[in-house]
Amino acid sequence: MSQTVIRVENLSKQYVLGALRHDTLRDQLAAGMRRLAGRGTASPDQNRIWALQDVSFAVDQGEIIGVIGRNGSGKSTLLKILARITRPTRGRATIRGQVGSLLEVGTGFHAELTGRENIYLNGAILGMSRQETQRKFDEIVAFAEVEKFIDTPVKRYSSGMYLRLAFAVAAHLESEILLVDEVLAVGDAAFQKKCLGKMGSIVDEGRTILFVSHNMTAIQGLCSRAIWLDLGQMLEDGPTQQVVSNYLRSNASGTHAEQTWDDFASAPGSDEVRLHRVAARPRDGQPQDAITVLDPVVLEFEYWNQQPGLHLNLSLFVHNEQGIMVFNTAPLHEPVWHGRPFPVGLFRSVCHIPGSLLNDGTYRVTLLVVKDQAIVLSRHADILTFEVQDSSAARGAWHGQWPGVVRPLLEWETELRATLSGAPVERDSSTTARS
Numbered sequence: 001m002s003q004t005v006i007r008v009e010n011l012s013k014q015y016v017l018g019a020l021r022h023d024t025l026r027d028q029l030a031a032g033m034r035r036l037a038g039r040g041t042a043s044p045d046q047n048r049i050w051a052l053q054d055v056s057f058a059v060d061q062g063e064i065i066g067v068i069g070r071n072g073s074g075k076s077t078l079l080k081i082l083a084r085i086t087r088p089t090r091g092r093a094t095i096r097g098q099v100g101s102l103l104e105v106g107t108g109f110h111a112e113l114t115g116r117e118n119i120y121l122n123g124a125i126l127g128m129s130r131q132e133t134q135r136k137f138d139e140i141v142a143f144a145e146v147e148k149f150i151d152t153p154v155k156r157y158s159s160g161m162y163l164r165l166a167f168a169v170a171a172h173l174e175s176e177i178l179l180v181d182e183v184l185a186v187g188d189a190a191f192q193k194k195c196l197g198k199m200g201s202i203v204d205e206g207r208t209i210l211f212v213s214h215n216m217t218a219i220q221g222l223c224s225r226a227i228w229l230d231l232g233q234m235l236e237d238g239p240t241q242q243v244v245s246n247y248l249r250s251n252a253s254g255t256h257a258e259q260t261w262d263d264f265a266s267a268p269g270s271d272e273v274r275l276h277r278v279a280a281r282p283r284d285g286q287p288q289d290a291i292t293v294l295d296p297v298v299l300e301f302e303y304w305n306q307q308p309g310l311h312l313n314l315s316l317f318v319h320n321e322q323g324i325m326v327f328n329t330a331p332l333h334e335p336v337w338h339g340r341p342f343p344v345g346l347f348r349s350v351c352h353i354p355g356s357l358l359n360d361g362t363y364r365v366t367l368l369v370v371k372d373q374a375i376v377l378s379r380h381a382d383i384l385t386f387e388v389q390d391s392s393a394a395r396g397a398w399h400g401q402w403p404g405v406v407r408p409l410l411e412w413e414t415e416l417r418a419t420l421s422g423a424p425v426e427r428d429s430s431t432t433a434r435s
């Protein structure tokens, strides 16, 4: 029987809004949304919100659990309580084993200390002897690729170096439980891959991981079970596939069939190119209209080019709700602008997906803005979500789930080649059917 290593019972955390640090715009939006939704008002005092409300679950040793939910849903609060960085207002969290945590970048590291000193400090916090930490030291430094800077105070590190060292320390030191909050948002693609690989091997060693991420592909790749938090409450706890698919369908996932950024300065992108609008719609409709499996789908991207003379192209990765990448496409055969230098201005690129290609389900589009067909200027994970619905016109008499990653409408031919009597078969007795 597997052993329960984390038990969370009716865990609730209340914050006082007056004391709230709205670090980012999304924090403010989340807090605003919460007030609109009327949640967090269990106390007559309108200035208090419940960042977590009555959350209960148990985790067995060796499980890797994905924690998902939109901004401000309580994911980091949950991890902070488990890491004993903050205390619950009500309920309790019981933990068996040493906890290593990689929470928002910064926790666990002391800015004035060098990389080397921080590694030993973290070892000591986990109850490891100096010799035990020493044995892991080289591995940590090699994983983090910070050999040259190991005797430099970490406050001088770039955010990438800082993150690499923080992940290496959390992953290599002998903690039985690892709490990982959104590491993948910061690192580059190569480091993300390395982290995901390392997390996989940590679980193979029988250690337990709670992994918070907005990257559904990573969650689906690593976790067999997922917990979905919304406005501090647990909406679902179950097999990852099912929970992620419900989350994406719920429109709580923070991505939409349409998004517009009116303020250039805060729009997503890079100094060269910033997004203005993205949308997904049926060819003959609007972004809020339903798309069926028969409809051609149009994906629209409007973006500002700020730097004259850039050779730009977009690149799209389209994932289905099982986390499978259905296709990647780039406008390399686009007749007008591909290969030409882009002047400064507002551009619009449109991608046409034929009807009768995608199966029913929810799709997530990741957008890359690429320069010279090689350099990624910016990457926008899951910037668009759209749902393709089934159509009775496309189904014939079959009513079950239509299997398959794609659902193309293919040409079929059937002909009668011979009869039992051996009578000659006339040419026009063949029939053609489409399926």
Ligand SMILES: Nc1ncnc2c1ncn2[C@@H]1O[C@H](COP(=O)(O)OP(=O)(O)OP(=O)(O)O)[C@@H](O)[C@H]1O
Binding pocket: 015, 016, 017, 019, 020, 021, 026, 027, 030, 031, 034, 049, 050, 051, 069, 070, 071, 072, 073, 074, 075, 076, 077, 078
């Ligand atoms: N120290 C704090 N003081 C007051 N309120 C806080 C504090 N930390 C978080 N909150 C609030 O608690 C709620 C939950 O925040 P939390 O950081 O747990 O969300 P999250 O799910 O991690 O979001 P994100 O996906 O943006 O990281 C939010 O409304 C947030 O503004």
Ligand SMILES: [Mg+2]
Binding pocket: 075, 076, 077, 181
């Ligand atoms: Mg968070």
